[in-house]
Amino acid sequence: MRIFSATIATETNTFSPLPTSIEAFRESVFLRPGEHPDDAPRMCTAPLFVARKRAARDGFTLIEGSCFAASPAGKVNQADYEFMRDEVLTQLRAALPLDGVLFGLHGAMVAHGYDDVEGDLLERARAIAGAKCVIGVEHDPHCHMTLKRISNCDIMICYKEFPHTDVADRAEEVLDLVLRTLRGEIRPVMSLYDCRQIGSYPTTLPLMRGFVDRMTALEGKDGILSVSAVHCFPYADVPEMTSRILVVADRDKAKADALAKRLGEEFVSMRGKTMPQFLSVVDGVKAAMDEPAGPVVIADPADNAGGGSPTDNTTILRQLIAVKAEGAAIGPIWDPIAVRLCFDAGVGARFPLRIGGKIGPASGQPLDALVEVTALARDCWESFGPTQVPLGNCAAVKIGGAEGVEVVLITKRTQALGLELFSNVGIDPLKRKILVVKSTNHFMAAFGPIAKRVIYVESDGPLARDYRKMVYTKVKRPIWPLDQETQPGLIF
Numbered sequence: 001m002r003i004f005s006a007t008i009a010t011e012t013n014t015f016s017p018l019p020t021s022i023e024a025f026r027e028s029v030f031l032r033p034g035e036h037p038d039d040a041p042r043m044c045t046a047p048l049f050v051a052r053k054r055a056a057r058d059g060f061t062l063i064e065g066s067c068f069a070a071s072p073a074g075k076v077n078q079a080d081y082e083f084m085r086d087e088v089l090t091q092l093r094a095a096l097p098l099d100g101v102l103f104g105l106h107g108a109m110v111a112h113g114y115d116d117v118e119g120d121l122l123e124r125a126r127a128i129a130g131a132k133c134v135i136g137v138e139h140d141p142h143c144h145m146t147l148k149r150i151s152n153c154d155i156m157i158c159y160k161e162f163p164h165t166d167v168a169d170r171a172e173e174v175l176d177l178v179l180r181t182l183r184g185e186i187r188p189v190m191s192l193y194d195c196r197q198i199g200s201y202p203t204t205l206p207l208m209r210g211f212v213d214r215m216t217a218l219e220g221k222d223g224i225l226s227v228s229a230v231h232c233f234p235y236a237d238v239p240e241m242t243s244r245i246l247v248v249a250d251r252d253k254a255k256a257d258a259l260a261k262r263l264g265e266e267f268v269s270m271r272g273k274t275m276p277q278f279l280s281v282v283d284g285v286k287a288a289m290d291e292p293a294g295p296v297v298i299a300d301p302a303d304n305a306g307g308g309s310p311t312d313n314t315t316i317l318r319q320l321i322a323v324k325a326e327g328a329a330i331g332p333i334w335d336p337i338a339v340r341l342c343f344d345a346g347v348g349a350r351f352p353l354r355i356g357g358k359i360g361p362a363s364g365q366p367l368d369a370l371v372e373v374t375a376l377a378r379d380c381w382e383s384f385g386p387t388q389v390p391l392g393n394c395a396a397v398k399i400g401g402a403e404g405v406e407v408v409l410i411t412k413r414t415q416a417l418g419l420e421l422f423s424n425v426g427i428d429p430l431k432r433k434i435l436v437v438k439s440t441n442h443f444m445a446a447f448g449p450i451a452k453r454v455i456y457v458e459s460d461g462p463l464a465r466d467y468r469k470m471v472y473t474k475v476k477r478p479i480w481p482l483d484q485e486t487q488p489g490l491i492f
């Protein structure tokens with residue numbers, strides 16, 4: 001049995017002022033055959049990683065293809081996407097004959113000239129591998145689950161958890177279902193229900209937690225193989241940006257249809273009830289300061305690199321300084337030039353530094369302050385579940401006196417995921433009263449357990465939580481909350 005695996009992954013915010021070139025992939029995940037590490041999967045490479053661990057035991061030969069993944073940002077350069085795609089497809093062709101293919105794809109990548117990158121890749125892969133080859137795909141739920149993709153693969157599974165702590169578990173399931181199909185034990189059929197809505201669905205809140213638990217309980221019995229809630233990725237202006245429910249069943253299409261419809265209708269009934277409450281920046285900072293003990297975690301989802309934001313908005317930092325917040329630390333702010341200046345100044349130096357506010361209008365104004373460089377560290381990482389995410393060279397600076405505001409500046413743009421973001425540069429997150437993290441909800445995996453309280457604020461960063469503020473031109477209408485009247489229904 002011969003199985004090929006590869007990854008091309010990023011999440012494209014089509015509104016972001018940051019173009020994505022192949023350099024962004026080189027900075028993050030750029031692994032050719034023979035270069036894949038043994039220790040842990042990197043971002044969307046879990047299918048390859050899992051298949052490698054199981055190849056001998058499950059009796060198949062794994063042919064390892066290239067894995068490319070980049071931090072979320074703006075549209076991918078067309079030539080660079082085609083280069084990565086053609087490299088993977090050439091490897092796929094060279095690996096023939098193949099029984100199975102495993103793709104680790106984020107699912108929300110947009111390139112210039114390609115609104116549906118993954119659909120393009122899967123359609124070409126199917127044409128090369130042939131109709132009998134079993135193609136299994138893992139997606140992030142923040143994806144665009146297009147008809148083209150569903151039509152060109154056999155098994156599609158999204159992570160269930162947000163924060164995405166189950167990337168490896170879902171990859172195991174994709175491999176399980178591919179192998180069972182190849183052994184003739186099952187014959188997967190898929191159904192897709194379009195909820196015609198845009199939303200955010202953290203699974204750390206009770207309503208969505210219950211929904212995911214019910215989804216999971218349905219699997220593995222009565223012919224239901226897998227259920228995925230497709231959250232959608234709201235910051236992309238592409239036609240099929242919408243929340244959907246995907247069901248994979250064994251042989252019985254009518255059963256898959258019925259379940260997709262039932263869960264889809266339930267998902268529609270949850271409109272407007274799945275997001276946390278958001279405070280203003282002023283109220284959020286005040287609420288944190290009023291708490292008797294820390295750490296109080298303030299999340300800034302609107303400036304989340306994980307959604308393609310530049311992560312150099314200074315609004316919350318400015319507020320912390322204005323109200324003289326004590327024992328507060330904020331991170332990350334992506335500012336490679338400021339980091340360079342801090343390295344030049346050296347640990348212990350006090351000097352005037354301009355921080356953030358550089359990339360676009362939603363970055364706000366830069367902040368000028370007299371800072372003390374408290375720590376410098378090269379080639380830093382932070383953990384997110386089993387994966388390691390690079391932060392690059394980092395600097396910590398303090399603004400104000402002994403109990404001033406500390407800022408973590410990074411050179412590789414990413415969101416707040418692990419406690420190492422702070423501890424790498426000598427800041428003990430357990431000992432700070434207030435921790436401001438730029439992240440939508442992934443921060444909860446590491447920061448939730450240490451937080452005395454979590455406060456979500458809506459800053460003036462680029463990722464508006466009210467989707468009616470986004471200017472969509474390609475998204476198919478009607479869709480809630482842009483439109484009140486919609487027509488949800490089965491589409492596949």
Ligand SMILES: [Zn+2]
Nearest residue numbers: 140141142164
């Ligand atoms: Zn995601």
